[in-house]
Amino acid sequence: MVEQAYQRTMAGTDPRDRLVIGDSAGGTLALLLTRHLREQNLGQPAGIALLSPWIDLATDDSLSREIDPVDPELGVDGLRQAGRWFAGQRALDDPVVSPAFGDLGGSPPVTVFIGDRDILLPDARRIKSLGDAAGVEVDLHEYPGMFHNWIMQPIPEGRRAVGQLLDFIATTERKIP
Numbered sequence: 001m002v003e004q005a006y007q008r009t010m011a012g013t014d015p016r017d018r019l020v021i022g023d024s025a026g027g028t029l030a031l032l033l034t035r036h037l038r039e040q041n042l043g044q045p046a047g048i049a050l051l052s053p054w055i056d057l058a059t060d061d062s063l064s065r066e067i068d069p070v071d072p073e074l075g076v077d078g079l080r081q082a083g084r085w086f087a088g089q090r091a092l093d094d095p096v097v098s099p100a101f102g103d104l105g106g107s108p109p110v111t112v113f114i115g116d117r118d119i120l121l122p123d124a125r126r127i128k129s130l131g132d133a134a135g136v137e138v139d140l141h142e143y144p145g146m147f148h149n150w151i152m153q154p155i156p157e158g159r160r161a162v163g164q165l166l167d168f169i170a171t172t173e174r175k176i177p
Contacts, residue, residue, distance in 0.1 A: 027053025115146025
């Protein structure tokens with residue numbers, strides 16, 4: 001469904017003029033979409049931007065449990081249940097549903113925004129590790145004191161991050177040959 005919507009929306013647009021943005025669970029969808037595009041030898045977008053991304057549906061990193069009491073938006077138990085619903089019969093560590101267990105090889109540049117009060121902080125850091133392992137440029141922006149999806153709030157940190165996101169968009173245009 002996501003790929004169909006992407007293809008329909010982007011029809012007639014050069015892939016190098018595209019950017020895929022995923023927020024929270026949309027981070028999983030963005031990474032699964034771009035991986036599928038690579039596997040099908042379809043054009044990659046110029047970049048991927050992820051805002052408070054959730055890419056490990058098990059949400060079982062000990063740091064997530066540590067952050068859980070101070071994350072005002074999300075809870076580990078609720079995310080784990082949502083992950084089980086999304087995965088259906090698949091294991092939560094299956095890269096088909098949890099990009100944390102796949103690889104980023106061949107991905108376009110990625111920028112990630114996360115707060116250190118967001119239980120998804122380990123997921124954002126994992127994207128950086130996956131990118132490093134695959135030789136993919138990943139810019140990780142960790143904001144102290146910020147919570148899940150703070151980038152969408154009308155606060156100074158949100159405005160600063162939006163500025164960084166706009167810079168990423170401007171500099172990734174047509175980077176892919």
